[in-house]
Amino acid sequence: MTANSSPRVHKSSRTLIVAPSWIGDTILAQPLLSRLAAQGAIIDVLAPGWSAPLLQRMPEVNRVIKSPFGHGDFAFSKRRELGRKLAAERYDAAYVLPNSWKSALVPFFAGIPLRIGYQGEARYGLLNRRHRLDKNALPQLAQRYARLADPTDTTTVPELPAVRLTSGTEQQHSARSAMGLALDGAPVIFCPGAEYGPAKRWPAHHFATLAQKLGSTSDPVWILGSAADVAVGEAIVNAAKGCAVNLCGRTSLEQAVDLIATARLVVSNDSGLMHVAAALDRPLLALYGSSSPVYTPPLSSHAKIVSMNVECSPCFKRECPLGHFKCMEEMVPEIVLNLTRPSN
Numbered sequence: 001m002t003a004n005s006s007p008r009v010h011k012s013s014r015t016l017i018v019a020p021s022w023i024g025d026t027i028l029a030q031p032l033l034s035r036l037a038a039q040g041a042i043i044d045v046l047a048p049g050w051s052a053p054l055l056q057r058m059p060e061v062n063r064v065i066k067s068p069f070g071h072g073d074f075a076f077s078k079r080r081e082l083g084r085k086l087a088a089e090r091y092d093a094a095y096v097l098p099n100s101w102k103s104a105l106v107p108f109f110a111g112i113p114l115r116i117g118y119q120g121e122a123r124y125g126l127l128n129r130r131h132r133l134d135k136n137a138l139p140q141l142a143q144r145y146a147r148l149a150d151p152t153d154t155t156t157v158p159e160l161p162a163v164r165l166t167s168g169t170e171q172q173h174s175a176r177s178a179m180g181l182a183l184d185g186a187p188v189i190f191c192p193g194a195e196y197g198p199a200k201r202w203p204a205h206h207f208a209t210l211a212q213k214l215g216s217t218s219d220p221v222w223i224l225g226s227a228a229d230v231a232v233g234e235a236i237v238n239a240a241k242g243c244a245v246n247l248c249g250r251t252s253l254e255q256a257v258d259l260i261a262t263a264r265l266v267v268s269n270d271s272g273l274m275h276v277a278a279a280l281d282r283p284l285l286a287l288y289g290s291s292s293p294v295y296t297p298p299l300s301s302h303a304k305i306v307s308m309n310v311e312c313s314p315c316f317k318r319e320c321p322l323g324h325f326k327c328m329e330e331m332v333p334e335i336v337l338n339l340t341r342p343s344n
Contacts, residue, residue, distance in 0.1 A: 013040065013092035016107060019047035019055070020097050021071060022195070023253070023272025024296060026051045027163055027279050028142040029097055031299070033060040034161035035149040036095075044089070046106060053254040054276070057165040074102050083109025095148050096120075096127065116148055139294050163279040163299045167261035175258035179247060181222075188214045188221045189260055190244070191268035191277070192236060193229035197318025199290035201269050202328050204232050208239035209333040210267065214340065215243040222247055222263075224256050224273060265340060270296060278303050285339055289327035290315050304339050306331060 015036060019026055033043055037060040044063045045055050052064045069075055083106040092114065094107035099120035107115045108126045116129040131152050138144045138157065146158040176183050192207050194200035215221035223233045225248035233246035256273065260266060261280045268274035270291045277284045278298035286298045288307040292314040297305060313327040
């Protein structure tokens with residue numbers, strides 16, 4: 001076999017996936033997992049602990065191995081130690097989704113015979129099936145991940161299987177009970193956070209105005225997010241005059257999944273929870289400012305993308321480099337509200 005040969009995964013092959021760090025990217029990797037599972041792969045995933053609850057809700061995943069490495073943590077000796085430990089698993093193939101050099105170390109030290117990924121940071125030797133990325137042919141991140149299931153000389157754009165997370169009635173009731181929420185009804189849910197930076201976040205005052213249109217004091221909008229979103233959640237609640245309740249920082253990711261699964265509508269920035277809502281097939285309004293709906297769209301037929309398409313967007317910056325934040329400020333609540341109404 002040559003260094004860059006391209007056999008498909010064999011039936012019942014044991015496969016390790018080195019997952020991306022971001023929650024949204026983890027969801028967008030699921031079409032690859034579906035394609036590999038259809039080829040007969042038994043899939044284990046090496047992933048950060050914070051994304052493990054999502055992977056455990058994916059039917060394609062056999063086991064999640066929690067990565068001990070944080071963002072930007074090189075930890076060469078620890079990666080070598082983990083790789084040697086995983087050698088006992090005798091994996092047939094590994095797919096390395098991050099493009100960094102360090103992310104390819106564990107499969108290399110595990111002695112996995114087929115190690116697949118994009119060329120990335122000069123990963124010659126670490127990977128022995130290296131794909132070249134044509135960004136124009138594969139504009140979506142999910143397409144780029146899914147392509148790794150194909151031989152390196154494939155030129156057709158891969159079809160993307162649906163993304164799906166499981167959530168049962170008992171799990172949903174348990175999450176609501178833990179939060180002191182009513183066990184019946186279908187709420188409107190807002191996800192106002194975005195870990196990457198403020199340029200991806202619709203302003204709190206816009207969320208608050210929309211909450212007054214879509215919620216009430218008897219049927220408030222639920223606001224979900226991480227501990228980092230508590231302050232913005234409170235700002236929305238205070239301005240919404242009793243039409244919203246702040247759950248940011250109170251739920252685990254698993255509980256957030258089960259709460260979103262019951263929503264009648266989700267309004268979200270381009271974030272991990274946006275992709276969770278898409279994977280739960282909830283009606284979704286996805287708000288895009290500094291990021292691109294071409295690159296990371298929600299993979300759901302029930303999602304509508306909201307973007308002002310201003311001349312400087314997408315800039316992919318953490319903060320607005322021009323200071324005016326037109327891409328989100330000019331996305332006034334009435335524009336978003338109109339998309340919640342049935343089409344004629």
